[in-house]
Amino acid sequence: MRRHHILIPLAALLATLPLIVHGCSCGHDFDFHLQSWLDAAQQMRHGTVYPRWAFSPAWGAGEPRFVFYPPLSWMLGALLTLVFPVSAAPVLFTFLALCGAGFAMYRLAREFVQENAALMAAVLYLANPYMLFNAFERTAYAELLAATWIPLLFLAVLKKRPSVVGIAVPLALLWLTNAPAAVMGTYAFALLAVLRLGMVWRETRVLPVRMLGSLVGGFALGLALPAFYLVPAAYERRYVQIAMAIIPNMRVQDNFLFGHTADGPHNAVLHTASLLAVSLLGVTFVAAVVLALRRDEAGRWLRWTMLGITVLIAFLLVPVSTQVWLHLPELAFLQFPWRLLTVLSAVLGLTVALLLGRWSGNRGLVLGVSLVCPVLLTLVCIHLYRQPCEVGDLPASMAEAFRTHHGVGPTDEYAPVGADNDFLRADDPAYWLASDPQAFAPGTVANPAATDPNYDSDNLPADTLSAEAPRHLTVELPQASFLVLNLRNFADWQVMLNGSAAVTRAQRDDGLMAFAVPSGASTVDIHWRYGWDQEVGFGVSGLALVLLGLAWRGRSTNA
Numbered sequence: 001m002r003r004h005h006i007l008i009p010l011a012a013l014l015a016t017l018p019l020i021v022h023g024c025s026c027g028h029d030f031d032f033h034l035q036s037w038l039d040a041a042q043q044m045r046h047g048t049v050y051p052r053w054a055f056s057p058a059w060g061a062g063e064p065r066f067v068f069y070p071p072l073s074w075m076l077g078a079l080l081t082l083v084f085p086v087s088a089a090p091v092l093f094t095f096l097a098l099c100g101a102g103f104a105m106y107r108l109a110r111e112f113v114q115e116n117a118a119l120m121a122a123v124l125y126l127a128n129p130y131m132l133f134n135a136f137e138r139t140a141y142a143e144l145l146a147a148t149w150i151p152l153l154f155l156a157v158l159k160k161r162p163s164v165v166g167i168a169v170p171l172a173l174l175w176l177t178n179a180p181a182a183v184m185g186t187y188a189f190a191l192l193a194v195l196r197l198g199m200v201w202r203e204t205r206v207l208p209v210r211m212l213g214s215l216v217g218g219f220a221l222g223l224a225l226p227a228f229y230l231v232p233a234a235y236e237r238r239y240v241q242i243a244m245a246i247i248p249n250m251r252v253q254d255n256f257l258f259g260h261t262a263d264g265p266h267n268a269v270l271h272t273a274s275l276l277a278v279s280l281l282g283v284t285f286v287a288a289v290v291l292a293l294r295r296d297e298a299g300r301w302l303r304w305t306m307l308g309i310t311v312l313i314a315f316l317l318v319p320v321s322t323q324v325w326l327h328l329p330e331l332a333f334l335q336f337p338w339r340l341l342t343v344l345s346a347v348l349g350l351t352v353a354l355l356l357g358r359w360s361g362n363r364g365l366v367l368g369v370s371l372v373c374p375v376l377l378t379l380v381c382i383h384l385y386r387q388p389c390e391v392g393d394l395p396a397s398m399a400e401a402f403r404t405h406h407g408v409g410p411t412d413e414y415a416p417v418g419a420d421n422d423f424l425r426a427d428d429p430a431y432w433l434a435s436d437p438q439a440f441a442p443g444t445v446a447n448p449a450a451t452d453p454n455y456d457s458d459n460l461p462a463d464t465l466s467a468e469a470p471r472h473l474t475v476e477l478p479q480a481s482f483l484v485l486n487l488r489n490f491a492d493w494q495v496m497l498n499g500s501a502a503v504t505r506a507q508r509d510d511g512l513m514a515f516a517v518p519s520g521a522s523t524v525d526i527h528w529r530y531g532w533d534q535e536v537g538f539g540v541s542g543l544a545l546v547l548l549g550l551a552w553r554g555r556s557t558n559a
Contacts, residue, residue, distance in 0.1 A: 004106050004119050007367070011123045011374040012098035015132065018382040019091045025382075026389035027139030028269070030090070032411070034395060036065060037077030037089060038402045044078055052492070053528065059407035059426045060466025061488045061512060063414040064240065068233050070226075072177045073142035087395040093145075094135050100148035102126035105346070108151040109353035111159055112299065116366050117356035120373075125151070125349035127374035129276055129381055130341040137272070137385035143342065146181035149174045150346045153185050156218065157192045158302065162211060164551045167218025168544075172225035180334045181342055187328070188343050189219070191312075192305070199301045221551070224544035231537035239491045241419075244412035246332055252325040255336045257317050272384075273338045277317055280341055284310045284348040291355050299354065306351045313340050313347075407466030416489045419511025422449035428486045428512070430467040433475070437482040437506035437514045469513075471526045479519045482506065487526070489513040494529040498522055 019025065035056060043051040054065040066074070076096070080089040105125035109118035125131070131147060134140045152170035156162060171189065174182040193215045200208045223230065248254060249261040257274040261267055288307035315321050317337050325331050334340075391397055401408075410421045425444045432441045440446070469485035487493065488511050495503045495515060506514040517524070 002115075003363075003366075004103075004115070004122065007119060007370045008102035008106060008122055008126070009099050011370055012095055012102055012126055014371065014374045015098055015127045015135075015378045016091060016095040018378060018386070019094060022386075024087070024090045024389060024395060025136045025139060025386045026393040027137050027385075027387045029141070030139040030387075031393060031398070031408075033074070033077060033139065033141045034086075034090065034398055035402070035408055036069070036074040037081050038086070038399060040066065040074050040078035041081045042402070044082065050075075053490075055468055056402060056466070057408055057414075058410035058421075058424060058488055058511075059428065059486075060405070060468045061410075061424065061428070061486050062468070063411055063488055064236070064490050064492070065411065065414055067236055067492075068240070068242070068414065070142065070176050070178055070182075071229060072173070073145050076145070077141065081399075086399040090139070090141070090395065093141055097141070097144040097148065098126045098131065098135070100145070101131065101151075104148045104151040105349045108155040108158075108346075108350060111155055112302070112350075113353045113357055117353045119366060119370060120356055121349040121353035123370050123373050124352055125345060127377045128280070128345050128348065129377065130280060130345050132378065132381035133273070133276055133385050134342075136382055137269070137387055139387070142178040143181055143339070146174055146178040146185075147342055147345070149177065150181070150185055150188075150342060151349070153189055154192070154346055154350065157189055157196060157215065162196075162214045162218065163555055164214050164218040164221060165548065165555055167215065168221035168225060168548060168551075171219065171222025175223070175226040176229060180339055183330050183334060184340060184343050187331075188309070191309070193219075195301075195305055195308075217551075221544055221547060224540050225548065227540035227544065228534070228537040231540065232531075232534045235533040236491065236531075239417060240413065241415050241417060242413050244415070246335060247412075250335050252332055252334065252337055253319070253322055255338070256319045256322075257338070270336075273336070273341075277338045277341055280344055280348065281310065281314050281317075284344055284351060285314070287348065287351045287355060291351055303354060306347055306354070309347050310344065313344050316340055405466055405468075410488075416511040418507055419489075420450075420509055421511075422447055423510040424512075425510065427465070428467065430469050431473065431483060431485045433477070433481045433483055433517075435481060437484070437516075438508055439482075439484070440510075441484070469526070472524070474521065474523050475517060476521050477517060477519050481517055482514050483517045483524065484508070484512055484514040485526075487513045492529055492531060494527055496525040496527075 024030070036054065039054045039056050040051050050071065051066045052064065053062055055062045057063045057065065077089060077093055080092050084092060102122040102125060106118050106122035109121040131144070134144045149170040153167070153174065156166040156170055159166070167189070171185065174185045197208060197212060197215070200211065246252075249263045249266055254261050255270060257277055259270055261270070285307075288303075288310050291303045292307045294303065316324065317340065321337075325337065392401070407426055410424060412421060415421050425440060425447055427444050428441050467486055469487035475483065489505055489508070493513065494501060495505070495513070497503050497515070497517065503515050506516075508514050
């Protein structure tokens with residue numbers, strides 16, 4: 001066992017220690033992620049290996065969260081809640097993500113520098129302030145986990161001989177972990193690939209066909225491998241209000257450094273992120289300038305590339321770059337330009353490694369720095385970024401509420417097209433009959449947000465019991481009526497009425513499923529239908545796996 005096999009997990013443990021001692025930090029996305037883990041874990045217990053529908057949101061009416069949110073983070077979280085106490089799952093997730101980030105940065109740096117320098121870069125990367133900002137204040141668990149794959153993608157394009165496998169695997173893992181990080185990583189890969197090809201052309205005046213083939217092939221395979229997620233997510237977004245993710249206050253143009261919105265709490269987060277961005281940019285820029293001005297020619301292209309990426313990220317964090325964000329595909333869905341600090345953190349780690357180069361400090365010094373660095377950074381960041389937990393936000397409380405079927409609110413971007421979450425009631429029964437398809441269930445309480453535009457729907461009672469719609473029921477009606485189910489209307493739910501799928505669904509303001517039922521006895525069956533897009537996605541991923549295996553075998557044979 002090598003030193004880094006011990007020191008990197010130890011550094012990650014030190015960075016996680018405040019959470020072990022004092023409990024979780026209930027950051028901005030904490031409830032969303034933990035609820036996803038609980039929902040996925042419950043379905044796994046009942047044999048659904050890859051859930052698509054989250055049943056607990058929208059007060060029991062559910063939402064297609066798992067169709068659109070990449071699966072790796074919530075599947076890992078679900079497995080942790082199945083094996084360990086729920087209160088330990090967020091802490092373990094954080095530890096594993098930081099460990100993965102450290103090992104990935106070590107592998108990247110080790111390609112260019114000696115072991116000691118690589119170890120320093122790994123420790124700095126896993127405990128850098130933006131990483132801990134994601135862990136403690138944002139609790140953006142998927143983005144935290146995605147930081148593992150960024151250095152590996154850098155390595156894939158920067159190493160002496162890029163390979164199809166080396167590119168495809170981290171790119172695929174990025175897309176299966178966090179969509180914003182995947183968009184950033186894809187653009188970073190494209191930029192580095194173009195620069196790398198240009199550098200080879202400049203030196204040899206010959207088009208590096210083999211390198212070009214590896215870069216293009218790896219990119220294509222990296223997008224094909226996660227097709228089982230990407231194809232349905234891309235096609236089925238037409239059924240939900242995905243653009244709600246970029247409403248005012250959540251748009252790129254509202255979140256440049258030191259921007260100001262109408263939301264006071266959001267402004268506080270933006271101010272914190274801005275200070276963090278300026279600090280990291282300053283440190284990275286100085287380190288990159290010192291590195292670029294070195295006189296030796298070895299690695300000159302790489303050194304200037306690190307400086308160039310730093311300057312480009314600084315440009316993208318200020319309003320002058322607005323048109324770039326609005327016109328390049330999918331960039332607008334990053335919401336916050338300062339998310340690019342994930343990429344900047346990898347640049348900083350590699351730059352520090354290159355600066356240290358062949359540093360051969362004694363083992364005691366390396367050990368001391370490896371332990372002191374994460375301790376000091378963690379002490380500062382836990383003080384600045386830790387978020388308190390209300391009783392209802394504690395993992396044990398959330399798990400108990402989930403077990404007893406207490407409702408949680410909907411996610412705006414996963415609401416059906418044409419629906420308004422403000423009309424969704426928190427105490428709907430499993431189903432009801434009405435003469436009007438728009439009728440609300442008798443005895444239910446209206447959402448105050450439906451009449452008060454200033455009401456925050458997060459204030460709805462968190463202890464409301466939610467009732468999930470049955471998947472099979474029989475009704476006996478004296479006259480034709482509308483059956484309304486406490487189930488969000490989504491295309492993948494197939495409704496069979498008396499054995500026929502020819503059921504016309506009514507449009508409701510709250511997005512629940514409603515349809516006419518004739519008089520007399522009727523049987524209703526509802527089941528999840530895997531559409532052509534999901535079948536195509538799995539087919540493409542299966543073929544990509546075969547090609548990956550062949551490429552891996554070919555690489556092993558040629559080694």
